Amino acid sequence: MSIPVTVVGIGKIARDQHLPAIAGNPDFHLAAAVSRHGTVEGVPNFTDFDRFLAEGPAGPVALCTPPSVRLEMALKTIAAGRDLLIEKPPAATLGEIETISAAARDAGVVLFATWHSRFAPAVAPARAWIAERKVERVTITWKEDVRRWHPGQAWIWQPGGFGVFDPGINALSILTEILPGAIHVGAATLEVPQNCATPIAAQLAMTARGTVPVAAAFDWRHEGVQTWDIEVEASGQRLTLGMGGAQMAIDGTPVDLPAEAEYPEIYRHFARLVAARESDADFAPLRLCADAFLVGRQVAVAPFTE
């Protein structure tokens, strides 16, 4: 039987990915949309979240709103006994997602805190490749043009908006998936535009498994070739994940992978979780972000204008 799911926050990711992924998955159908400005044809639309919860169709909720407004919406969804899928980052703080997770557990509600990049085709093979080798060094380069990918999104520059960590946390979600075990942030530099609350660039020096150096460079001012790469040196070989995990090469030789299908995979996984009444909520990427903000040195840089 197809599960009715309601998408909340009809913005870029809802339109680009969630609505097509739901339409393409026979386990789900779109029951309603909730958004103050956006609407979706063919289903009931609600501008008020509380009214949707009280009067709207039953079934799970997919929260595609910014992280700073997740806590209240997530707790209300759980209190209504509805299963819950949330976009990354799962919340604005670790404290918030811990509260959401505990509430879901207590209510017997399924919580899926998604990390879409973990469903990129190179991630599972990279994890398997790494598991058989001794990792020596990891280098993350996540450089993109914020004007191209986040036009008009004021929330990313406000407190709780993550700044360049909004895409950077995708790299951290892959890192924590392919390199299980403790990872600590030793030092970080956060470059914050004078007119913004969140960084436009960041450099992180981390250590995995006690001794493995992991360097990450995130930059939103990058206008050239857009780069989402992770390079892993292990047992004398070099694994490269390119295009956010859509590509993989070993010592420069490309590895054949299936086509990218992150959001279809997310909804397939959600269907499995709902059927099994299990949750999937890992906060490791958010913890690394939080730690970078805790130990990071803030540097003021030129104001940002769209």
Ligand code: NAP
């Ligand atoms: P977006 O285009 O700004 O859409 C977010 C939607 O949430 C808005 O359209 C807005 O719809 C609603 N919303 C509710 N409360 C809001 C508030 N206080 N401030 C701003 N919007 C509010 O953002 P997005 O790019 O879709 O990102 C949403 C989430 O998806 C983020 O957590 C982001 O990290 C994640 N994500 C984005 C991408 C991407 O490529 N953009 C990729 C993967 C994941 P109404 O105004 O109509 O209520």
